[in-house]
Amino acid sequence: MNYESQRESHGGGSVETRCPRRRFHVVYLGTRETDRERVSEELEPIYELRTVDSASAARDALDEEIDCLIVGPELTDEETIDVIEGVRGSTTDVSVVAIAPSADSAVLRALLEVDTAELVDVPDEEGISDHDVERLRTYVDEYYHRSISDIRETVFDISRSLMGAAPDETDIEIEWGLRLVGERLDADRCLVFEYADDVLDPTHVWDRRSTSSAEADPISPSAFPGFDTLSKSFDPYAVPAEVDDLEFDVPDGFLGDLGTSADRNDTVAADADSHRYLAERTLESLLAVPIVVDWELIGILVVEQEARRPWPRLLRQQIQTFGELVGYTLDRERRRRELARQNERLERFVSVVSHDLRNPLNVLSGYIELIEETGDPEHIEDVSMAADRMETMIEDLLTLARQGENLEKRQPVDLEDVARRAWNAVDTADARLVTRELGTVDGDPGRLQQAFENLFRNAIEHAGARVTVTVVGTEDGFVVEDDGPGIPVEQRNRIFREGYTGGDGTGLGLSIVATVVDAHGWSISVEESDDGGARFAFTTADDSSSRGCARPS
Known part of the structure; x- marks a missing residue:
């Protein structure tokens, strides 16, 4: 950000303040050096100004990216018309201010053919006065604010890019859109904040100061200005709050004082200006619009500026449209990832069904043929065991298929209670359960019991009927361990895959455990217990929130 000093009058004296230079390129064409210096003194502290002394130099400047051209009074009508025609042929929108003691009709016609033009008449005398320069500044200010108050074409360009973005281009296109806006x-x-689990996470950031990908830290919703407005009424939140383009009809004979927009918004503006979020970032202006999908807030699109500026109603609507486009894009990408995960899971299911169910089917067929040939019923029990194994596999497959990564509403769950209930639901034979230092977690009790049941069943199947299983709380979660033979290091990265089994199980139990862990947003690792057995370590806490950590009861 470029800064220039600017003097502002306060009472009887003046104080020097620092004001951000506006990114608005102005070219002044004039042959008098005194006029060029006077215009520079007025405009250059705020705008990026370039002065030229010939019509050809002005036309050359039009080949560059400029926003406003000021034509001095000393140029001939032919020179003025020549420069104006150059503006008409320019590929960018350039506003024109022509200063003239008296304008020829040809000059007026040329100005009328420019989209944005103004004629400033001055007395026919040497040089332009301070009053003339102030009028120039007024017009340039107006053009500047007009240029930053309508982004419909920009939003249209962004919409085409977002709608046609490939899956691996979504993030790039969103950040490109943020840069354009x-x-x-x-x-x-x-910025685009994604809202989930009571945290605002800045997933896409554009910062003018940053030459590479910018970053920002997650924040609590309570730390963001206007979050209640954004989340409850789904309305934009602006600082400053007033809308300059508010129009309404005043009835004839009305008596009273309507006040100004500033009067009507003093309380809101005062609260907003003192907000910590703005103060920490030295912001004078902010516009935040909600990103809503299916009547649910999924994020916030934010535009921040260190200089104070208005947010006209039309601009707010355009930014809201941009936010809706981002919301549709994020939702489409979320659905695509979900569909990809479901397809991947389905492919694994097909593999498990086609491979693992074939084994018990072959056993069934073999024993049935043997019974038919011999008439000996002693193999009926083997047939029953094969059928039971198939039934167990089918139930596990249905569990994975139906529940997947969907999670019911979280609630505080007593780990001691859910572990005991899971133990009682499993055929534990002579096995023993030991629990220590267990607290509570925020989770789905049904899904957690399901995970414990599969871990207990896995321990008994692989470590024997007399295994001791221990569930103990840790600083960042809890562990489930046994005193069996353990799991070889080379197999630990594969045990959570569907269909993988190191014994006679279905190969789906630990996949169910992994799905429950993913649904809660936790992590799980496999280690060796102190007794040499298997140790499953659950990490339920993260750096941004203590929710889910195994807290003491």
Whole structure:
């Protein structure tokens, strides 16, 4: 950000403040050096100004990216018309201010053919006065604010890119859109916060100061200004709050004082200006719009600026449209990832069904043929065991298929209680359960019991009927371990895959455990217990929130 000193009057004296230079390129064409210096003194502290002394130099400047051209009074009508025609042929939108003691009709016609033009009449005398320069500044200010108050074409370009983005291009296209909007609005930063688990996570950031990918830290919703407005009414939140383009009809004979927009918004503006989020980032202006999908807040699109600026109603609507486009894009990508996971799971299911169910089917067929040939019923028990194994596999497959990664509403869960209930639901034979230092976690009790049941069943199947299983709380979660033979190191990365089994199990039990862990947003690792057996370590806490950590009862 470029900064220039600017003097502001306060009472009887003046104080020097620092004001951000606006990213608005102005070219002044004039042959008098005194006029060029006077215009520079007025405009250059705020705008990026370039002065030229010939019509050819002005036309050359039009080949570059400029926003406003000021034509001095000393140029001939032919020179003025020549420069204006150059503006008409320019590929960018350039506003024109022509200063003239008296304008020829040809000059007026040329100005009328420019989209944005103004004629400033001055007395026919040497040089332009301070009053003339102030009028120039007024017009340039107006053009600047107009240029940063309408981004419909930008939003249209972004919409085409987002709608046609490939899956691996989504993030790039969103950040490209943030950059386009930020530069068009002369903003300092644009962000997309995704809202989940009571945290605002900045997933896409554009910062004018950053030459590479910008980053920001997650924040609590309570730390963001206007979050209640954004999340409850789904309305934009702006600082400053007033809307300058508010129009309404005043009835004839009305008596009273309507006040100004500033009067009507003093309380809101005062609260907003003192908000910690703005103070920490030295922001004078902020516009936040909700990103809503299916009547649910999934994120916030934010435009931030260190200079104070208005947010007209039309611009708010355009930014809201951009937010909706981002929301549709994020939701589409989420659905695509979900579908890809489901397809991947389905492919694994097909592999398990076609491979592992064939074994008990072959056993059934073999024993049935043997019974038919011999008439000996002693193999009936083997047939029953094969059928039971198939039934268990089918139940596990249905469990994975039906529940997947969906999670019911979280609630505080007593780990001691859910572990005991899971133990009682499993055929534990002579096995023994030991629990120590267990607290509570935020989770789905049914899914957690399901995970414990599969871990207990896995321990008994692989470590024997007299195994001792221990469930103990840790600083960042809990562990489930046994005193069996353990799991070889080379197999630990494969045990959670569907269909993998180191014994006579279905190969699906630990896959169910992994699905429950993923649904809670936790992590699980496989280690060796102190007794040499298997140790499953659950990490339920993360750096951003203590939710899910095994807390003491």
